[in-house]
Amino acid sequence: MSNLTEIFKNHKAFIPFVVADDPDFDTTVANIVALADGGADIVEVGIPFSDPIADGAVIQAADLRAFASGVRTKTVFDIIAEARKQTTVPIVFLTYLNIVFKYGYDAFCQKCQALGVSGLVIPDMPYESKAEIMPAANKYGIDIIPLITPTSGHRIEKIAKNATGFIYVVSSLGITGERNEFFNGLKDLVSEIKNYTDVPTAIGFGVYTPEQAKTMASIADGVIIGSAIVDIVAREKQAAPKAVEAFTKAIRSAMDEGTKASV
Template sequence: MSVRESQVEAAVRAAKRERRGALVGYLPVGFPDLDTSVEAAIAMARSGADVLELGLPYSDPVMDGVVIQEATQQALRAGFRVAQVFEAVRRVREAVDVPVLVMTYWNPVLQYGVERFAEQLAAAGGAGLITPDITPDSAAEWIEVSDRFGLDRVFLAAPTSSEERLELVARSTTGFVYTVSTMGITGERAELDAAARGLTERLRAHGAETACVGIGISTAEQVASALDYADGAIVGTAFVRALRDGGVPRLAETVREIAEGTKR
């Protein structure tokens, strides 16, 4: 791991000192339009999100649920361009002192140019990338470039991961390990909790200091349950749905409600 201090890890640690843990909130850039997505991200930070995860809309979002897919497709139809991600990050960071990660599939970064992407993200004040479809063993260029530009690299871990893979993820990740209970369709809540809890314990055994869990969490109670074993809880669909159905005011209200789960 890099020796530099991670903005994201610092924010998660601060949330654990002050409360039970961190709330990581996801929204796609450009939904329903660029200006509203920036306003929404700022509102999310001001309403209780400790870390922001801004999604880069992509034409083949294989790991996203229907609500997020529909939102990203709308952004693409409206003419979303990759450069707008850097504009959005810059505008959000000018307004709030909350770390901003970009969640992106790897192909857009590759097409844009890995070093060019990293340089512009760092210049905009971004904290790093969440990359759901690359693994550390195939990310040598990104690991080198992210270290050079001081960016976090958040890799995913799943219950199906081997111990060797978890070791590599724990060693290569900065910020936090994105801990998913299942790579398929979510099942019963108790089963998901057990899977995520077991995975978090395995990651800690491999030296992962910070793990945030994203498993279809959508209520304050589910956040509180995740924070029994993880350092942070990641919420996406519930926030995208709130923005879609009630605009920024409804989103802010939903973030405040769900953030209650982080309190002691």
């Protein structure tokens, strides 16, 4: 499959998230480049969707702003194509299944391969339903990145054993959004996952400060931050890239500091 797993070797990966076409095409391109320049290991790009069931108010509002500017799936692909002129940072899409289904599984995965998009995170696709997309994903070397939550229970083993790329570990119950409290069994959850696979884990949902990122990096192989960055974009609009890069550097520094402290 892709080379995503290699990124986590001997290094805690930072995976920031932005919504495509929020606030506009050019700023999204600049934000992706700024994230890469700030030290992101993988950039997760959200494809706006009308019913983003896993996302909280901040990301929902960003989706609506993107829709207001006329975003389409083609727009998202064009944004990645433009960003690819400036950065080779690994990219994964956060998308909902209907978007991929409507575009066509084969055509969507082929386009991802052409643009250097390494994986797909699809929150509304149960593990048991992934067989329909896997032929196209395997054909074009695209990782279908699974989510494991505090309520995955007996399904953890089969999800982990079949994972590629990395495993998205959901930090708490509920939807995305900044929070101060997380599932208190995260260490045990990650440990259980590690019983079944060597595929790296990255914790997301709710992480928004450097201190939280440092803590999560001590538990898992990587950290995913979305709403905090999307909130910066909402505030700064076209001036966001500079602020996004500064935030990324702060997170990267905290994660590196935590790694050194644990050695």
